[in-house]
Amino acid sequence: MQIRWLEANEARFADYARLFPELGVNDPLPAPAEWLANMGPDLVFLELDGAVVGYGYAQALASSGYVRHVVIGPQARGKGLGRELMHELRRRLAARGCSSWQLNVKLDNVPAIALYRSLGMEPDFRTWVLRVPAPAGLPLPASPTLRCSEPPASSDATLEREFDVPSGLLARHRAKPATRLLLFERDGSPIALAPFDPHFPGCFPFRLRDPACSRAVLEQLLAFVPVDRAYLQLVLERDEPSARLLLSSGASLVFEIQHLQGPLHA
Template sequence: MSRLAARPASPADYDHFARLFVELDTGNPILPRDRWESALARDTLFFEERGEVVAYAYVQPLRGVGYVRHVVVAPSHRGRGVGGDVMRAVAAHLRGRGCTRWCLNVKPDNTAAVRLYRSIGMEHAYLLTTFELPWSALERLPRPSRPVVARPAQPSDDAAIEAAFALVSGQVADARDRGGLVLLCLVDPATPDAAPLGYASFDPFLPGAFPFRVAAPELAAPLLDAICPHAPRPPEAVLVTVEDDDALVAVLRDTGATVQLVGAHFRGEIPAAG
């Protein structure tokens, strides 16, 4: 039996979250208390050992797939098998929510975590890169030759967006339900019923876009144009996370964007209990 006790988050756990979140070392700011309570707490598990909070996991149960967003073990408890205990508890939690598969992002050089995820059946699927892109660089991005329009993504768009960009089913609706995000869909006005040309979930707090997906690199510029009015001032740059798109990575590098973070996306079937 695991030596850890797992429990759902409560509003009183915000300080534990803030203390442990920085261990992810993503460069992102800590969410304020109200945003954490409204958007993350409901899907966060805390883990205690003899009454001490030593780890947490933030997990999104989507339609059959659990997206494991954060797994953090306190530095004082690393190297003791706590991560494995956390993932077994997360697996049980997700099975209870009807999920049969799971996925997550991890830094490729986090060898202990990569080894753990492989040991529970996950496989590397693709790389993702988070860029810090100066807003001034938009003028250097290539532009599409045809007119395109960015508009708010509506619930009726969700299935088409997820199909066009290989997102997890339910991911767009989940982002909308959590609040605080700007969801934009890029379309060809001449064929409004065709597959979407781009999608972004923009968080003004960071400010950053993830997912940020486009059908071709030259479509990034109009999608970023649409994001810009929603960005806070005075930040002079935006974070853009590019997943499994070498062409767009190359374009953003050429504009002078700097790499903030490189991650590896892992996924697989959730192991059976026992």
């Protein structure tokens, strides 16, 4: 059993396109050039005896590594390769200065949760991935008028503290040319933060401090959804009150996930 670690290049997009659906997240595939530019430096492919059987995608943020994808193809599972892949991601994140790592996993993904816990990760919060129909939106109660702006990069550290976003994540969003970072305020107080990526189209993470303001926020976000797309996807971390309000108003639940985190060298 000979393992080789391969970097991303345009020819490897076919492997990504074959393996990515194993995550079961139902997100659209990007165009190859966009994929390579946005994700390439954070991808690693696992080649076993000459065939690519898996890949990992992990972003080194300020001090924490955010593991975004971990995939071993169906035929190659159960042989220790998922664990090898996590060890490789750990090596790569440590080499880029991270001291902790984190990820999201579906609540019913028993193999993945067992793997991550065996590496020292622990559950910390729940996340809801929702879709709001576009352009119609949801029949939400009227909400106060908000000011929407696109704050400069110099305010990222303040916004990350204010909205409890992992340090360095907003810079990652800004590096994608099509992403817009939107801040919603009421009388000068921050109410919501939405890094909007038209590819999904949606916001990860979507922070809404006051569910009573959801209508005004969603109406403005829906205006950014491309006309050929039927939904706005929102990732609400920790925020059960907003998730419940949007679900009870007709948003659809894509899935509920568990966030796990731990020290890189457990």
